[in-house]
Amino acid sequence: MNVYKLVWLELWHRKSQLISGILAITLGIAIIVGIRSVSEFSEKAVAVKLDNLGANILILPQATSVDDYYAADIDAPTMPQDYVDKIVNSTIPGVDNLSPKLTRRVNIGTEKVVLTGILPKSEIASKPIWQQSGILGAELKASCDPATAENVSQGYVDEKLKRKVIDTLSGFDCLIGTTVAKKLKLTENSEFDILGKKFKVISVLPETGTVDDDRIFANIASVQALLGIDRQVNAIEVMGCCNAISEGLLGKLRNILPDTRITTISQIVSTQIETNRMMKKISLVFLIIILFVGGISIGNYIWANVNERRKEIGILRMVGYPRRRIYMLLIFKAIILGIAGGILGYIIGTLAGVILGPYLAGIAVQPVFMLLIWSLVLAILISVIGSLIPAWLAGKIEPFSNMQDL
Amino acid sequence: MILELKNITKTYFHKDGPVNAMKDISFSVEEGSFITITGPSGSGKTTLLLTIGGLLRPSSGEIFFKDKKLKLESESEMSSFRDHHIGYVMQNFALIPYLNATQNVLIGLTGDSAKTHNKQMIAEAVLDLMGLSDRMNHYPRELSAGQQQRVAIARALVKKPSFILADEPTGNLDPALTGEILELLKEINDKQKITIIMVTHSPVAAAMGNTKIHLKNGCIEIH
Ligand SMILES: Nc1ncnc2c1ncn2[C@@H]1O[C@H](COP(=O)(O)OP(=O)(O)OP(=O)(O)O)[C@@H](O)[C@H]1O
Ligand SMILES: [Mg+2]
Numbered sequence: 222m223n224v225y226k227l228v229w230l231e232l233w234h235r236k237s238q239l240i241s242g243i244l245a246i247t248l249g250i251a252i253i254v255g256i257r258s259v260s261e262f263s264e265k266a267v268a269v270k271l272d273n274l275g276a277n278i279l280i281l282p283q284a285t286s287v288d289d290y291y292a293a294d295i296d297a298p299t300m301p302q303d304y305v306d307k308i309v310n311s312t313i314p315g316v317d318n319l320s321p322k323l324t325r326r327v328n329i330g331t332e333k334v335v336l337t338g339i340l341p342k343s344e345i346a347s348k349p350i351w352q353q354s355g356i357l358g359a360e361l362k363a364s365c366d367p368a369t370a371e372n373v374s375q376g377y378v379d380e381k382l383k384r385k386v387i388d389t390l391s392g393f394d395c396l397i398g399t400t401v402a403k404k405l406k407l408t409e410n411s412e413f414d415i416l417g418k419k420f421k422v423i424s425v426l427p428e429t430g431t432v433d434d435d436r437i438f439a440n441i442a443s444v445q446a447l448l449g450i451d452r453q454v455n456a457i458e459v460m461g462c463c464n465a466i467s468e469g470l471l472g473k474l475r476n477i478l479p480d481t482r483i484t485t486i487s488q489i490v491s492t493q494i495e496t497n498r499m500m501k502k503i504s505l506v507f508l509i510i511i512l513f514v515g516g517i518s519i520g521n522y523i524w525a526n527v528n529e530r531r532k533e534i535g536i537l538r539m540v541g542y543p544r545r546r547i548y549m550l551l552i553f554k555a556i557i558l559g560i561a562g563g564i565l566g567y568i569i570g571t572l573a574g575v576i577l578g579p580y581l582a583g584i585a586v587q588p589v590f591m592l593l594i595w596s597l598v599l600a601i602l603i604s605v606i607g608s609l610i611p612a613w614l615a616g617k618i619e620p621f622s623n624m625q626d627l
Numbered sequence: 628m629i630l631e632l633k634n635i636t637k638t639y640f641h642k643d644g645p646v647n648a649m650k651d652i653s654f655s656v657e658e659g660s661f662i663t664i665t666g667p668s669g670s671g672k673t674t675l676l677l678t679i680g681g682l683l684r685p686s687s688g689e690i691f692f693k694d695k696k697l698k699l700e701s702e703s704e705m706s707s708f709r710d711h712h713i714g715y716v717m718q719n720f721a722l723i724p725y726l727n728a729t730q731n732v733l734i735g736l737t738g739d740s741a742k743t744h745n746k747q748m749i750a751e752a753v754l755d756l757m758g759l760s761d762r763m764n765h766y767p768r769e770l771s772a773g774q775q776q777r778v779a780i781a782r783a784l785v786k787k788p789s790f791i792l793a794d795e796p797t798g799n800l801d802p803a804l805t806g807e808i809l810e811l812l813k814e815i816n817d818k819q820k821i822t823i824i825m826v827t828h829s830p831v832a833a834a835m836g837n838t839k840i841h842l843k844n845g846c847i848e849i850h
Contacts (some may be wrong), residue, residue, distance in 0.1 A: 222733035222746070227726075234725035536721045539682065540735050540782065541710025543703055619682065 224546060228553045231530075238526065243562045245518040246604060249511035250566025250596045251573065253504055257595075258574035260500035262586045266430070267494055278459035280304070280474065281482045285455065297324065299453035302441075304478055305340075308459075313473050315465020321454040323444050324436075327416060332404045335436045336415060338444025338454075341390040390440050394423045398434035415439070416447045461485075496582075512603055519558065519607035523551055527615040534618045544616035551615055555608035556601055563600030567593045628694070629789060629822060630656040630679070635688035637674055637845075648674040649685065650845040656838075658789075659820045661813070663827055663836030670842040672826040676792050679824065680713045681705030692789075710737050714783025714791045714821075718798040720775040722767040728754060728778045729763045735782035753781045757811070773804040780811060784821070791815065793825040797832060809835060 232239050282298040305321050323338040390396070395415075397407060402425045407413060411422045420439060428434055445451055461470050474483050527534070534547055571588045578586030637649040648671040656662060664672050677683040679690070681699065690697045692712070698704045714735070715721070722731045732750040754763055757777040767775055776796060783791050793812065797805035809832055816823045827833050841848040 222726075222730055222736065227734070230725055230730070532721075533723050536723060537734065538706075539680075539709070539715050539717075539721065541706055541713070541737050541786075543706035543710075545703075546737070 224549050225553060228550055228557065231533075232554065232557065235526070235529075238522070239558075242519065242522040242526075242558050243565065245522070246515050246558060246562025246600050247565040247569060249507075249515040249603070250563055250600050251570035252507050253511060253599070254567050254570025254592050254596055255573040255577070256500055256504040256507065257592055258571055258586050258589045259578045259582050259584070260497050260504070261589050261592075262578065262584050263497050263500065263582050266584045267497065277485055278461045278471065278474070279484050280457040280459060280478065281484075282455060283480050283482055285482060297455045299323070299450060299455045300481060302445075302452045302454045304454075304481070305457060307477055308457075308474065311473075311477050313465075313470065313477070315461055315468070315470050316459060316474075318460035320458040320460075321441060322456045322458065323441055323448070323450065323454045324456070325444075325448055329405060329413065329415060334401050334404070335432065336444060336447075337436045337438050338441030339390075339438050340441050390423065390438075392440065393418060393420045393443060395420045395437050395439040396424050396426055397422055397438070398426050398436045399428040400434040401437055418443075418447060508599075515600075515603040516607035519555065519604050520609075520611055522558075523555060523608045524611035524614070526554075527551065527611050527618075530615075531618055534615055538619065547616050547618075548612045551608055551612040552605060555604040555612075559601030559604030560597060562604065563597040564593070566600060567596040570596075628655050629658040629692070631691040631694075632679070633689045633691070635675075635678060635685045635690070637671070637678060637683065638686045648845050649678070652688070652845075652847050654840065654847060654849060656822060656824070658822055659816070660822055660838055661816045661836050662822075662824045662838045662840060663833045664824065664840045664842060665827060665830075665833045666842030671845040672842055673794055674845075675842065676794050676824065676826055679790075680715060680792050681709050711786070712789040714786060714788040716776070716779050716783050716791060716793040716796045718795040720767070720772075720779045720799075722775055722778060722782075724767055727764045727766050728759060728770065728781075731767070731778055732782045732785050735785045737786075750781075750785055753785045754778070756784075757781045772800055773807060776800065776804075776808055777811065780808070780815075784815065784819075787819075788821060790822045790824060793823065795826055795828060797827070797829065805829065805832070 282300040284298040302321050305319050308316060308319060319340075321340055325336050326333055327336045328334075397405075402408065402422075405413060407422050407425070409422055409424055412419055413422075414420070415437065420437075426433065426438075441454070445453065459474075471483050471485065475481075537547065537550075571592070574586045575588065578584055632655070633653050635649055635652040636647070639646040639648055652675065664675065666672050674683065678685050681697070682705075684699050690699060692708065697708060723734065726734065729747070729750050732754060733746055736746045736750065751760075751763060754760065757780060759774060759777055759781070762770060762774055762778075765774075767778070770778065776799075780791075780796075791812070796812070797808050800808060812823055812825065813835060815821055825832065825836070833839060839850040841850065
């Protein structure tokens with residue numbers, strides 16, 4: 222009979238207590254894992270967003286909030302497409318690429334998708350990820366890249382882009398995101414109806430992990446005609462040279478377009494970064510709370526267990542168990558509680574994150590394996606630390622007081 | 628002489644005032660003897676037994692085991708002494724409810740020397756000796772009082788102790804079972820040469836001892 226077997230038999234003997242003991246840890250770990258896994262993916266989402274948005278300046282109608290824009294809302298306000306020309310004509314230096322967009326949610330069959338009208342050349346030039354995929358066969362770099370800074374100042378015309386994109390995306394051609402392709406079961410060269418007009422799929426875009434996967438990109442002129450919103454756009458994405466931005470490009474643009482909202486992408490994602498920071502803080506606060514509450518409730522549980530087992534502990538001391546072995550008995554039990562609570566907490570927290578993540582944070586969350594290791598370490602630590610004092614007190618139990626009323 | 632007690636006293640400090648449970652107790656124990664301790668309730672019998680086993684530290688005095696002075700203040704030394712040399716048998720059996728007979732015996736084998744496989748065999752052999760070969764997987768609640776006490780004796784015996792310290796081992800048993808258990812203890816004493824120190828209220832049991840100690844008010848009278 223070794224100590225481990227004895228612990229095991231005792232655990233089974235008092236199953237219901239065991240469950241309540243594990244529950245305290247499980248709950249705490251679940252909360253931390255839930256928050257951490259959501260924020261982990263939220264951080265990734267920011268990175269993806271930063272990566273995929275080649276443009277770094279966003280011009281929106283005054284009444285639109287950045288969130289509205291990313292939610293691709295149906296009734297988002299619009300502004301005249303002429304604003305593009307205004308910028309071009311102003312000859313403000315450092316403006317590299319202008320990409321007006323008109324976005325609306327539309328129904329195709331039973332599916333809801335986002336229809337985005339783009340000016341092909343500029344749209345593509347500002348999407349590094351699309352270029353990398355080789356769809357367009359062109360390698361463009363954002364103007365912030367020093368390597369291209371010179372190109373930019375020299376006029377910057379990309380022949381390949383011009384040839385391929387403007388030619389192909391005219392009229393009723395479209396590019397579709399992967400999600401759309403799946404939903405509507407479309408492949409390259411399929412034809413389908415958008416608002417009563419037949420469109421042809423030129424290409425299925427590679428997956429980006431952003432709202433773009435849910436979009437159909439078509440020529441902005443066609444989209445405007447389809448929606449009956451003549452020469453209106455609801456966003457202009459701009460690739461601005463970083464130097465120019467720091468030299469006050471935003472202010473210059475605001476002077477030309479006073480009734481718009483002009484932000485940099487870093488400002489846009491900064492709200493999400495802010496949220497992530499807050500999540501980090503919250504999980505830290507929870508961590509501290511859980512360390513205390515979890516530790517105390519485990520300690521309390523072990524202490525109740527010790528009291529109930531005074532007689533047993535007395536017997537064990539009587540047959541020759543040294544104090545050390547009594548400590549081991551309880552600490553080993555605490556470790557088992559920690560392992561069980563850690564694993565359960567991880568599973569529940571991960572499930573909560575995966576299920577609630579899309580609702581609460583608008584992002585897809587997947588299990589983070591590293592968190593399992595953290596959960597185990599943390600749960601065992603809490604459990605063992607919480608049990609130290611009760612175990613120490615249990616070692617003080619002398620069999621005498623129990624002998625007579627065994 | 629296997630054990631010698633010299634001027635042992637024990638004072639319990641209770642909030643209603645100190646209790647002198649043992650007053651200057653000295654006696655020696657020959658190896659293989661059967662000592663019975665009698666005395667009125669509250670005379671200090673249990674206190675004495677617990678002190679010998681190192682479960683209770685006396686207020687003063689010394690104990691020698693095989694001429695070696697025991698470090699009564701050292702928890703680890705006394706645990707180890709108890710582990711190697713002492714088997715306790717209590718009035719209320721002191722079995723752990725969620726362990727079966729074999730497992731209850733096994734907790735008596737805390738030493739690390741024997742292999743797990745061996746321990747199991749030894750425990751079963753001792754239970755067999757106690758006439759419990761068909762009760763090895765029974766839990767205490769599934770055993771009669773006499774059987775429970777035999778499991779307890781098996782647990783005391785399994786470590787091949789130098790002493791068995793028994794505190795009213797038949798106190799909870801009817802006369803027939805009392806006779807049975809006393810026979811068992813006598814046999815253990817005769818055949819295995821294990822020294823037995825037994826506290827008892829029964830004159831019949833007391834008569835079995837070759838040394839008879841009578842306690843009165845924490846003081847000793849030897850016959
Ligand atoms: N923990 C304690 N604190 C204070 N006094 C105690 C304590 N334990 C025992 N006593 C007192 O010490 C005296 C001896 O007690 P002990 O249990 O040794 O008697 P006993 O001879 O075994 O009695 P019994 O035959 O009833 O079992 C008693 O007067 C008792 O009240
Ligand atoms: Mg007593």
